[in-house]
Amino acid sequence: MSVKATRTGIVLRPDPTRVLFRPFELGSNTRTLKIIARVSSLTDEEVAVKLQEVINEFGSRHYKLERFFQKRFEHLKPHLLTDEPLSMERQLLLGAYFTMEYSLESAALFNPSMIWHPDQTNVPPGFKRFILSLRATGEGHISSISFRMGYIDEESKIVLRKPSRYVTSPEIVPNHIFSKPQFERKLYELRLINAISERMLAGLGDEFSLAELETVIKRITTQFRYNAEYETIANGILALARSNYELHFDDDQQMDERCIFPSSPNETNGIEDARFVQFTDDNGDVTYYATYTAYNGQVTFPQLLETRDFTHFKVSTLNGAEVQNKGMALFPRKINGRYATLSRQDGENIYLMYSDDLYFWQTKELILKPTYPWEYVQLGNCGSPLETKAGWLVLSHGVGPMRKYAIGAFLLDLNDPSKVIGRTKEPILSPDENEREGYVPNVVYSCGGILNGDDLIIPYAMADYASSFAIVNVNDLLAELTSDSGQ
Template identity: 80%
Template sequence: MKATRTGIVLRPDPTRVLFRPFEHSSATRTLKIIARVNAMTEEEAEQKLGEVIREFGSRHYKLERFFLKRFNHIKSQLLTDEPLTLERKLLLGAYFTMEYSLESAALFNPSMVWHPDQTNVPPGFKRFILSMRATGEGHISSITFRMGYIDQDSKIILRKPSRYVTSPEIVPNHRFNRAQFERKLYELRLSNPISEMMMSGLGEEFVVEEMEDRLKRVLTQYRHHAEYEAIASSLRTLSRSNYELDFDDDQSLDERCIFPTSPNETNGIEDARFVRFVDDDGEVTYYATYTAYNGQVTFPQLLQTKDFTHFSVSTLNGAEVQNKGMALFPRKINGRYVMLSRQDGENIYLMYSDDLYFWQTKEILLKPTYHWEFVQLGNCGSPIETEAGWLVLSHGVGPMRKYAIGAFLLDLNDPGKVIGRLTEPLLSPDENEREGYVPNVVYSCGGLINGNELIIPYAMSDYASSFATVNIHELLNELTGSQKQVEVNVEEQSL
């Protein structure tokens, strides 16, 4: 059986720009720029600031606030304490700010979940969130969002995004649990007498500033000891890789962009697989497993939110936190968290854990078996619960590195048991989809079920994105070998 294409295409839009810090190559160059701006007369400074605001103000949300923030970042390099006018501060901030077109190169690898807010939705419609990997200058990837509606006939209506795009504020006083932080140190093989001494002055919970004060005291005592400096650097990197983000409440969701922040993410945030997770007590949290890339090594990490306004970012740790493509099940099974993974870059594995942030073991689930997946096999997002079992979209790579999307079905109570598996792909790149940054690829990071249809958002050759649909009953019958219509436990019923 084959998926039906909708014909909807989301292409990268280079006009969607956000402001970013414009960092210069040396402190000397920074000082020269400051000196040149401060040599301007007040009239010249006001005139230049006016030009900047007229040219760029309508392209951004709260641009002057960011200019002032950038001034505060560089004011320590001012040569005197002579007070500056607000206009000159803003102008200095503008010289250390740049525009970044976050999706100028690609808009791909979409993931789809139901919106947590279904109020004021027209009858017969449901509101959804589409997250996508946006790639811009320098091939740096970030997470961007779109919103839309689906009606009872599975017609997809996408809302036109705002032209404004803004990255969030990093929460300055992120609070750490000391026991969990120390466990992460142990898993990273950083637990030793030196790190224990550095942590010894901290309480059961602490904030980054408290740890930084403790590190400074220890390093003052053991200055010029390279080992102490290295351990302190590792502690700082771990703390900066676990952080919180806040967007303004009055920002539309499609104006929000999660841009790389931590040391693990310097070269991008890739392929977020969002899932609506329901805990045993009924509490709902949206999680996304994603790949952080620092230019050399990939790191599986976890994003979580309840409202898509406040986000927490956490490192994942444990012996089996490796490679790409981890996908969390939408609830615990037999009291444990469950994850799909692909540690060896070739096979699909199943993982269980009592702790969401630590994963120690894995078991083989599926190996490449059919011609279109001989090179490698992986998931295309989190499993979807149905009465027939856990429905998983998969991707396979065949000759000429051609990617295709398939599906398999797992037992609800024992997901290590495979009930059925498609021998042919649901979706392969056609002539309109095979050209792009990486040709001959269709790929998804997660779909959902709407009524009788499985909605599959998918990327086309790492360039643009689209949607396809499959009749869910026909698909489940194919996977179970049954001619009887299987009821679907649709997750939106609990919204």
């Protein structure tokens, strides 16, 4: 009999009251000017009254709201007709008119990924602290990364911390520094290296900032403003630069108050399905990576998040001939001196890739095809491999009749992951009657679990709407995968 996971009964549902502030963009200079003019017509007394109304109504719903109003005003400055200084109250009120609330998880909270928290201090006796990342989807079906925090004891009892009322997106770090050799290599992979791009980069040092790049490109494109090819190359270079950036949260923000909202050209329609992994380098340094799917409304782009403390993040594009489709999942350490990842370039099979460079992936090797009826439509991973004495344990998802998603597992050789030791013939978790209805019916899905003693903890999405947890005895699962029945 095949091993089955046990449900915990814990359910995380989307909470529409968790709102963050976002820029309110009108997309029209004329309308922007009209609003500025209307606010400018108010007397100082009227400005003070209206601003206080806004603060009274929205101030308790957000973290440092007035600071954001001030930043929004700075974005409006180019539209002002004079350099006449404005009072701080008028600046803040103008900023408020160009700010909006966004309910980041009003539609769904799903596709969770689970890792141990880097800080295990002041944890209740017998417990370990974990971080749960989730795909939060709101108005316009825009997805972002939301976080929760909780504890697990030695018997795998899960205690989730109630999230804060506040949620805020991070600051974009303005002085992100690029490595010129790596940047040029990415341009080469995008087929943007030619005489024009070389001319644009020639005036930059081995390291440069976005501001320096923008200055150089502006100077050159102004000289050749009637040449469409210069404009095309310039737009491509700037899109690449703006898709590689850094994020920073305030140190005093709780983990569940942090939300990574789409910021780059590749992400205009969402950040999807982050697969977090605790990666240990050969020298013992630990970095937390997350491969995710950036979506601009037309094309998906595999990208990479990295952090050491979940306060400061670096976002990078991934390049190379085999960076395509969805579902890249990094191994938690190098294998035989090289980075390794699972992938699914063709939409239905699982591949293994190696690279000497974390940001470039050129080759792939097919290791698993849909074999059993529950996975005939497609096969994919459900997060990064977990290291056990028996091999690399990988959660998988399969799609069967009626587009029903289920979760299984397979086991890879520790030293040569191209060797499949075993796989589950039947799912270990399938949608039950309480999980079939939602945004996408008949789906259970995970972006990564963790090992807790003898248990495998599986956070999973229910019908692309809410999330829960299931537990399976890892020894029983490995026994099945290493037996004849798992072959």
